Amino acid sequence: xxxxxxxxxxxxxxxxxxxxxxxxxxxxxxxxxxxxxxxxxxxxxxxxxxxxxxxxxxxxxxxxxxxxxxxxxxxxxxxxxxxxxxxxxxxxxxxxxxxxxxxxxxxxxxxxxxxxxxxxxxxxxxxxxxxxxxxxxxxxxxxxxxxxxxxx
Numbered sequence: 055x056x057x058x059x060x061x062x063x064x065x066x067x068x069x070x071x072x073x074x075x076x077x078x079x080x081x082x083x084x085x086x087x088x089x090x091x092x093x094x095x096x097x098x099x100x101x102x103x104x105x106x107x108x109x110x111x112x113x114x115x116x117x118x119x120x121x122x123x124x125x126x127x128x129x130x131x132x133x134x135x136x137x138x139x140x141x142x143x144x145x146x147x148x149x150x151x152x153x154x155x156x157x158x159x160x161x162x163x164x165x166x167x168x169x170x171x172x173x174x175x176x177x178x179x180x181x182x183x184x185x186x187x188x189x190x191x192x193x194x195x196x197x198x199x200x201x202x203x204x205x206x
Contacts, residue, residue: 055163058087058095059175063182098162109158115151130161135173142177156180 061082066073073081075096082092121139123131131139139156142148148156159176 055091055095055098056172056175058082058091059179061085061087062095063175063179098159110151110154112151114154115149117150119150121150121153121157127157127161131157131173132169135160135170138170138173147181148177152180 065081079092079096082095083089123136139148139153143150143153156173156177159180160173163172163176
């Protein structure tokens, strides 16, 4: 699924939206992705459009809560990734509700562990879907400022 997200971002970032499901399925098949992968990503994208409205209270978006990860979440989201999520909150890129939705999406991704690059791609994709990724300074924050090797 990670590879398909990269493909979508590389091919559709400059356009307004992703194509509809039928067109996307055809394009992903032509790009060499398998039927299972395509089905999985379409389900994942469908969850993005729903925003899991009833799962969390809307007031959570205004909350300044501190997140404590469960033991099952800690198996997937390592310390570096937790720090990055905290960075996104402190930088004002994510609110508490968006953080919870991000964590849900990370947990739904394939693979037994989630690396920082996957999390960054999911965040960029979420912001793109929400039309919040129009500022190239935000991309710089995501990929350069969050990397301690790039800080002066």
